[in-house]
Amino acid sequence: MKKIIRYYLLFSPLILFLTNCSKKEVNEYYARPDDLEPPIYQQLESRGNFQNLTTLIEIAGYKDILGKAGYWTMMAPNDAAFENYFQEQGISDVSSIDSLTASKIVKYALIYNAFRSERLSDYQSNVGWEEDLAFRRRTAYYDGFQEKTVNGSTMVVVGSNRNNAEGGDSYIPGDNNNKYISYFTEEYMSAATLGSYDYNFFFPNSTYTGFNVLSSEVVQADIVAENGIIHEVSKVSLPPLNIDQQLEANPNYSLFRSILEENLVNYVFDQEATTTYQNYTRKSDQVYVKVYDAALSFSPNNENFLKATDNDGQSDAYTLIVPENSVLQTFVDEVLLKNYESLDKLPKYVFEDFINAHMIQAAVWPSKKGGYSNALEEDIRIDMDTDVIEAKLLSNGFFYGTSRIQESNLFFSVYTSAYLDPDFTLATRLFNDGSGYREIASNIYSNYTLFLPSDEILMNLGFDYDINRSEWVYVSPETGNEVRGSLARARIARVLYNGIVPTPNMELNDLSGSGIIRSGDFDLPGEYIKWESGQVFAAGNEVLGTKVNILGYEDQQNGRTYYIDNILEFSEEFQGVDLAALAAETDSQYAYFFEFLKSSGLYDSASGAIDGIELGTPYTFVIPSNTAIMQAVMDGVLPGDPLTGVPNFTPANDAIKEGITTFVKYHFLATKTASDDGLINGLTETLFKTELGEKTYVNIVSTPGDLSFVDAGNRVANYIPLESNHLADRTLIHLVDNYLLYTE
Known part of the structure; x- marks a missing residue:
């Protein structure tokens, strides 16, 4: 109620x-209020200089739509614009324009929603207006369903309206994939620090005025209508092609397109698209969506940009760099097919990487090229002024036709030697599986030497990859024991990482002498390897008595690849075994320290293990020479005759044994492997901890050709070069001329 x-x-x-x-x-x-402006159609009609446009609006069937309520922005070409258009097209007047062309002109001139000129530069983000971030708007025009000949068969095709790389559907029903129109306002250009150079790069025959729509000038802005806003423009604009269509239309880029089409495109049947098409046309054809490979940065036929938010296409677009046929053919012949018979023999990932090298998920303005990276996170390496032979501003992005390929790291680095050779697929698989090795070896701004074993070498030594189970396999040649999965992968990863060596000054181009060098990246150190008289070896090679011979080499932009007949093997014996071997040599200067190690109780003579020292962990052994040990005896630090310095290796009591243990542990540096190469400096933790469990430290001072260690009391122990840099498992063993002493 x-x-x-x-x-x-x-x-x-x-x-x-x-x-x-x-x-x-x-x-x-x-x-209707008397002061309300007429709708767009009537406004155009009453002004008298849009007669051609209003005729096309009628032909296109848009008179009713534009003659009543609505919410549009129209980029309206005036009659003078049409007179120029008629001359360009070789036609006499508007009567020669068919309904399809009329529809294209009218719909592409129409932008959804009404925008005065001051709002066109603002981006309608999901959090509200963001000023001066927009240069594009979605129009009423879209291509829709089209008949195409694919592999000799005619089919109805519709373009992707999402990027397959996003992991979702590449086609969303109800989204017509509307084309965008680009414009250039003073507000946007100033905010983006762009100017006439950027505009005229795409439209060299037009004048930049501070308010341009594609190649045309805005003659009069902000003509208010009941159902929107009209901006009068000086040229007729037909809907531009998108990137996919540009590749199809221009035969100068047919080789690039064929690489895409034959390897990274599928035509996928879509039931919802088929139902829509059949209901609309009353035809029975099935509809296929043209889907680009999910590994690509974007789909060249997607008009919607990223669609992370509904309107993100207002503020950004794609960029594709496309080398013309002759340049690309040279690259194909000299690089891609250096070790393959034909393109169809190449792995798919090569095509994905090559295309991604030329894709940028952003609008790359010519004057700001240095601020962008391609889909492989590399800088853009074409010169805009000398390498670009054609620049197009398309409906979904920028298109640069070039006389140069984008020289990706992957195709011009030491990594390339494995990547583009079918004899090295195991190494390539490991490099590419997220190990980070690819990023290291392919960095063309840092020099590396790569020691590369072939598939045959690796398989002969027990390494393989099980395709069916997607896992690494290792079978020990000595025992026949098999390990799989992460353990097998860790083993081959360590072996291959031993073969990636930073050589900023190409230090390993001459292997005729001898030396030591650290493998791995500067940020992620590997292990030390040595070379001598043309052979290389790691700690495991010394254990096995097998060195690595060079079979040949190839120079790349960032270094040299050596093809090798063996692997740089890591050691699997305890470091104490190596120290014992050094101490056992005739007149060994390691002997006294080793005897104290044994008497400390830290050493297991059966296995060679040292208590607190783990396999697979970096260490530096700082071993005082016999002379230095005798000085420690005379100083009362170690037991023995204080007058002669002759050591007593049998501790008389627990207190003396504890002192020996402290002394020994303080000479084992944990967590870092230091050599005389200047790579490791500063305070480094030792194996010894105080009664309270506090860590103790020794300062490493390393410069090229010199190495010393300083204890807490500023006692300095210098390495003895000819008796140092001995290899063990992730460890270097150095002989020094003084002992180190822990003090509170």
């Missing part, structure tokens, strides 16, 4: 008004 009374009270004044009013008064009450 209350609701009825409430509604009655609400409507009763209106009922009384209508009851007491004449029909004339009612009409006047609801009449």
Whole structure:
């Protein structure tokens, strides 16, 4: 009852008004206000200089739409623009324009929603207006379903309206993939620090005015209509091609397109698209979506940009760099097919990487090229002024036809030697599986030497990859024991990482002498390897008595690849075994320290293990020479004859043994492997911890050709070069001329 009374009270004044009013008064009450501007069609018609446009609006069937309520922005070409268009097309007047062309001109001139000029530069983000970030708007025009000949068969095709790389559907029903129109306002260009150079790069025969729509000038802005805003422009614009269509239309890029089409495109049947098409056309054809490979940065036929938010296409677009046929053919012949018979023999990932090297998920403005990276996170390496032979501003992005390929790291680095050779697929698989090795070896701004074993070498040594189970396999040649999965992968990863060596000054181009060098990246150190008289070896090679011979080499932009007949093997014996071997040599200067190690109780003579020292962990052994040990005896630090320095390796009591243990542990540096190469400096933790469990430290001082260690009391122990840099498992063993002493 209350609701009825409430509604009655609400409507009763209106009922009384209508009851007491004449029909004339009612009409006047609801009449269109006299000061309201006419709709777009009538506004154009009344102005007198849009006769050609209004004719096309009628032909296109848009008179009713634009002649009543709505919300549009129209980039309206005037009659002078059409006169120029008629001359360009070789036609006499508007009567020669068919309905399809009329529809294209009208729909592409129409932007959804009404925007005055001051709002066109603002981006409608999901958090509200963002000023001066937009240079594009979605239009009413879209290509829709089209008949195409694919592999000799005619089919109905529709373009992707999402990027397959996003992991979702590449086609969303109901999204027509509308084309965008680009414009250039002073507000946007200034905010983006762009200017006439950027505009004229795409439109060299036009004048940049501060408000241009594609190649045309805005003659009069902000003509208000009942259903929107009109901006009068000086040229007729047909919908531009998208990137996919540009590749199809221009035979100068047919080789690039064929690489895409034959390897990274599928035509996928879509039931919803088929139903829509059949309902609309009353035809029975099935519809296929042209889908680009998910590994690509974007789909060249997607008009919607990223679609992370609904309108992100207002503020950005794609860029594709496309080398013309002759340049690309040279690259194919000299690089891609250096070790393959034909393109169809190449792995798919090569095509994905090559295309991604030329894709940028952003609008790359010519003057700001240095601020962008391609889909492989590499800088853009074409010169805009000398390498670009054609620049197109398309409906979904920028297109640069070039006389140069984008020289990706992957095709011009030491990594390339494995990547583009079918004899090295195991190494390539490991490099590419997220190990980070690819990124290291392919960095053309840092020099590396790569020691590369072939598939045959690796398989002969027990390494393989099980395709069916997607896992690494290792079978020990000595024992026949098999390990799989992460353990097998860790093993081959360590072996291959031993073969990636930073050589900023190409230090390993001459292997005729001898030396030591650290493998791996500067940020992620590997292990030390050595070379001598043309052979290389790691700690495991010394254990096995097998060195690595060079079979040949290839120079790349960032270094040299050596093809090798063996692997740089890591050691699997305890470091104490290596120290024992050094101590056992005739007149060994390691002997006294080793004897104290044994008497400390830290050493297991059966296995060679040292308590607290783990396999696979970096260490530096700082071993005082016999002379230094005798000085420690004379100084009362170690037991023995204080007059002669002759050591006593048998501790008389637990206190003396504890002192020996402290002394020994303080000479084992944990967590870092230091050599005389200047790579490791600073305080480094030792194996010794105080009674309270606090860590103790020794300072490493390393410069090229020199190495010393400083204890807490500033005692300095210098390495003895000819007796140092001995290899062990992730460890270097150095002989020094003084002992180190822990003090509080």
